[in-house]
Amino acid sequence: xxxxxxxxxxxxxxxxxxxxxxxxxxxxxxxxxxxxxxxxxxxxxxxxxxxxxxxxxxxxxxxxxxxxxxxxxxxxxxxxxxxxxxxxxxxxxxxxxxxxxxxxxxxxxxxxxxxxxxxxxxxxxxxxxxxxxxxxxxxxxxxxxxxxxxxxxxxxxxxxxxxxxxxxxxxxxxxxxxxxxxxxxxxxxxxxxxxxxxxxxxxxxxxxxxxxxxxxxxxxxxxxxxxxxxxxxxxxxxxxxxxxxxxxxxxxxxxxxxxxxxxxxxxxxxxxxxxxxxxxxxxxxxxxxxxxxxxxxxxxxxxxxxxxxxxxxxxxxxxxxxxxxxxxxxxxxxxxxxxxxxxxxxxxxxxxxxxxxxxxxxxxxxxxxxxxxxxxxxxxxxxxxxxxxxxxxxxxxxxxxxxxxxxxxxxxxxxxxxxxxxxxxxxxxxxxxxxxxxxxxxxxxxxxxxxxxxxxxxxxxxxxxxxxxxxxxxxxxxxxxxxxxxxxxxxxxxxxxxxxxxx
Amino acid sequence: xxxxxxxxxxxxxxxxxxxxxxxxxxxxxxxxxxxxxxxxxxxxxxxxxxxxxxxxxxxxxxxxxxxxxxxxxxxxxxxxxxxxxxxxxxxxxxxxxxxxxxxxxxxxxxxxxxxxxxxxxxxxxxxxxxxxxxxxxxxxxxxxxxxxxxxxxxxxxxxxxxxxxxxxxxxxxxxxxxxxxxxxxxxxxxxxxxxxxxxxxxxxxxxxxxxxxxxxxxxxxxxxxxxxxxxxxxxxxxxxxxxxxxxxxxxxxxxxxxxxxxxxxxxxxxxxxxxxxxxxxxxxxxxxxxxxxxxxxxxxxxxxxxxxxxxxxxx
Numbered sequence: 137x138x139x140x141x142x143x144x145x146x147x148x149x150x151x152x153x154x155x156x157x158x159x160x161x162x163x164x165x166x167x168x169x170x171x172x173x174x175x176x177x178x179x180x181x182x183x184x185x186x187x188x189x190x191x192x193x194x195x196x197x198x199x200x201x202x203x204x205x206x207x208x209x210x211x212x213x214x215x216x217x218x219x220x221x222x223x224x225x226x227x228x229x230x231x232x233x234x235x236x237x238x239x240x241x242x243x244x245x246x247x248x249x250x251x252x253x254x255x256x257x258x259x260x261x262x263x264x265x266x267x268x269x270x271x272x273x274x275x276x277x278x279x280x281x282x283x284x285x286x287x288x289x290x291x292x293x294x295x296x297x298x299x300x301x302x303x304x305x306x307x308x309x310x311x312x313x314x315x316x317x318x319x320x321x322x323x324x325x326x327x328x329x330x331x332x333x334x335x336x337x338x339x340x341x342x343x344x345x346x347x348x349x350x351x352x353x354x355x356x357x358x359x360x361x362x363x364x365x366x367x368x369x370x371x372x373x374x375x376x377x378x379x380x381x382x383x384x385x386x387x388x389x390x391x392x393x394x395x396x397x398x399x400x401x402x403x404x405x406x407x408x409x410x411x412x413x414x415x416x417x418x419x420x421x422x423x424x425x426x427x428x429x430x431x432x433x434x435x436x437x438x439x440x441x442x443x444x445x446x447x448x449x450x451x452x453x454x455x456x457x458x459x460x461x462x463x464x465x466x467x468x469x470x471x472x473x474x475x476x477x478x479x480x481x482x483x484x485x486x487x488x489x490x491x492x493x494x495x496x497x498x499x500x501x502x503x504x505x506x507x508x509x510x511x512x513x514x515x516x517x518x519x520x521x522x523x524x525x526x527x528x529x530x531x532x533x534x535x536x537x538x539x540x541x542x543x544x545x546x547x548x549x550x551x552x553x554x555x556x557x558x559x560x561x562x563x564x565x566x567x568x569x570x571x572x573x574x575x576x577x578x579x580x581x582x583x584x585x586x587x588x589x590x591x592x593x594x595x596x597x598x599x600x601x602x603x604x605x606x607x608x609x610x611x612x613x614x615x616x617x618x619x620x621x622x623x624x625x626x627x628x629x630x631x632x633x634x635x636x637x638x639x
Numbered sequence: 640x641x642x643x644x645x646x647x648x649x650x651x652x653x654x655x656x657x658x659x660x661x662x663x664x665x666x667x668x669x670x671x672x673x674x675x676x677x678x679x680x681x682x683x684x685x686x687x688x689x690x691x692x693x694x695x696x697x698x699x700x701x702x703x704x705x706x707x708x709x710x711x712x713x714x715x716x717x718x719x720x721x722x723x724x725x726x727x728x729x730x731x732x733x734x735x736x737x738x739x740x741x742x743x744x745x746x747x748x749x750x751x752x753x754x755x756x757x758x759x760x761x762x763x764x765x766x767x768x769x770x771x772x773x774x775x776x777x778x779x780x781x782x783x784x785x786x787x788x789x790x791x792x793x794x795x796x797x798x799x800x801x802x803x804x805x806x807x808x809x810x811x812x813x814x815x816x817x818x819x820x821x822x823x824x825x826x827x828x829x830x831x832x833x834x835x836x837x838x839x840x841x842x843x844x845x846x847x848x849x850x851x852x853x854x855x856x857x858x859x860x861x862x863x864x865x866x867x868x869x870x871x872x873x874x875x876x877x878x879x880x881x882x883x884x885x886x887x888x889x890x891x892x893x894x895x896x897x898x899x900x901x902x903x904x905x906x907x908x909x910x911x912x913x914x915x916x917x918x919x920x921x922x923x924x925x926x927x928x929x930x931x932x933x934x935x936x937x938x939x940x941x942x943x944x945x946x947x948x949x950x951x952x953x954x
Contacts, residue, residue, distance in 0.1 A: 470843030487834035498842040508823045
């Protein structure tokens with residue numbers, strides 16, 4: 137080996153992992169320098185999560201060597217890796233909700249007094265030192281369940297540091313953070329860097345990579361494509377490395393905006409559900425993509441759930457085709473032609489253990505059955521058609537949904553609503569956690585649906601995608617509409633307004 | 640992407656493992672006890688399995704819907720007692736009709752408490768189990784009830800050709816309910832809501848209705864088992880059917896129905912019932928003490944469920 141081992145915090149050589157039938161990682165060589173922020177990029181299924189799981193011992197490797205600080209590291213479990221200074225911050229929070237910030241941070245690392253009691257004073261002092269050093273302001277005695285997502289992430293970072301982590305893996309840490317929460321996180325990452333903590337940063341969002349990463353490694357189909365200093369590449373090159381074909385990065389410029397003034401299909405009148413939704417009114421037309429954006433916590437998800445009658449509203453009215461409708465449950469909403477692609481597809485939209493076709497036909501099962509008896513043949517025909525129409529990558533209608541990638545799962549959720557021929561399709565963060573290519577496909581689907589006369593309500597906290605997909609944009613802040621823009625507005629303009637409102 | 644094949648494969652082993660074990664066990668037994676595969680013995684095993692078997696069909700629906708029902712043994716006792724008692728006043732066929740409705744209504748109550756009041760199913764049915772057992776004592780006054788009605792007795796003791804009627808009934812029920820589970824909307828929604836109730840609700844399905852319906856099936860099949868029980872013994876004590884719910888649940892989970900809901904099969908539950916019956920028979924033949932039998936039965940339940948839950952955990 138030419139590299140001096142002490143320069144490397146992590147050295148991976150010839151790492152391979154095969155699952156029956158698929159080579160998930162193929163002979164990977166990979167280094168992370170000390171005090172470096174290293175971004176790991178790749179589409180879903182590229183092998184990113186397999187790599188992490190091998191590093192921390194959640195999976196057993198087939199071949200290859202992993203060295204940590206120059207020493208061979210064969211961890212049996214993430215717990216062992218954690219004890220050896222390797223900490224993973226997952227997309228989902230892994231704090232114990234009933235424990236306070238301090239209790240979570242020091243879990244397993246408590247100092248004790250001579251009477252074997254927990255030494256609260258000493259712990260508190262330690263906490264103050266480290267949080268001052270990194271510029272954290274967290275309420276130390278608040279229970280974790282009362283914290284926002286961003287704060288919980290910070291608690292996890294602190295926990296890692298208290299446990300003497302010198303290598304932190306962050307798996308899409310910004311997935312549910314707002315713009316300034318993200319910036320705060322970035323400041324902390326550079327702070328960590330100067331405190332000699334190396335970071336492996338996994339993300340789908342290219343903008344972030346160029347802001348914080350020193351080097352980038354791109355994986356594709358289980359193989360390493362390249363490791364390259366961030367300064368030496370641009371966005372387009374990275375996208376090409378990830379998708380492996382010359383994908384037009386500016387799909388968005390090609391959208392043909394249709395915004396003919398038609399009659400309205402959906403009217404929302406002063407809808408309220410305290411404390412998150414405080415009186416929202418708007419209208420939307422057939423064939424229109426109405427974007428709704430705003431910070432995390434602005435009430436976007438809550439609003440979509442009210443319109444779909446997943447939650448009960450305190451007050452307000454919904455009109456479909458100018459007729460007031462009373463919706464007691466999602467089943468009423470579906471009958472009125474409203475559909476919802478919810479934010480959390482695994483929890484709220486899919487039955488992961490069931491086959492694809494059963495998920496597809498769930499909302500429309502009566503139309504596949506007579507006298508209660510289902511015709512599987514009809515189901516399969518539709519399933520094949522939708523798989524083809526939306527280009528769902530699957531072994532067939534019989535595949536169990538949990539084995540599909542995120543993007544393909546999302547397509548299943550969208551296609552299950554297509555057969556209901558919705559008048560209004562609400563999509564809440566439809567591109568969350570899916571790869572670049574699938575995102576573009578989803579944008580295309582959205583535009584096609586609009587073209588066919590569906591009113592699509594596209595809810596997202598990613599301003600660039602809202603700007604490029606929507607015909608019209610509403611900004612939601614603190615449960616109220618605080619701005620409206622028609623097509624043509626720049627994303628900087630919208631960002632500025634959202635951020636100003638936050639003050 | 641080709642992961643699928645492996646998973647499908649593992650799935651089928653899990654699904655059909657019970658069948659392999661069952662067949663192996665039968666081959667083994669037919670070697671050591673030559674008359675095991677005799678017609679008489681097979682019918683005997685089937686008849687012994689019929690009451691638990693009918694009850695376990697309902698249990699299967701409840702568990703696939705991610706529920707749990709321990710009240711079925713009390714329901715069996717109440718409906719059996721009433722089926723006998725009512726015959727003093729009305730025709731036996733009407734008595735049967737009434738107790739089937741009573742069983743379904745108790746199931747409806749269980750479903751309502753679980754789906755609408757959100758009491759965890761095991762606690763809700765613990766409550767109704769206790770209440771219904773109390774009703775059995777109230778109804779019987781604490782004494783056994785007897786009935787003499789040859790036509791009614793046919794249900795428990797009669798033969799259709801060479802085959803005992805309870806066996807015919809069991810087979811018909813298994814076929815019908817397996818069809819309902821696999822081919823009907825109710826069956827599909829049962830699996831779906833057991834897998835993820837919120838996702839089904841947000842797909843616009845009236846999910847509480849179907850959730851409650853699974854408990855109604857549980858109550859209905861328990862009362863049907865009660866009818867067969869009454870017709871078989873022609874007497875019902877207030878203690879009738881105690882611990883039957885455990886056998887029904889055990890057979891269901893040994894048959895591979897997932898304890899976390901979403902997947903399962905009536906046919907496999909039947910195999911689970913048969914397996915437990917045969918094991919008990921063999922142990923009796925071999926002179927294994929009843930106390931030891933309990934220990935082994937418990938171990939079988941734990942290994943069956945453990946296999947399911949641990950393989951899910953590993954995923």
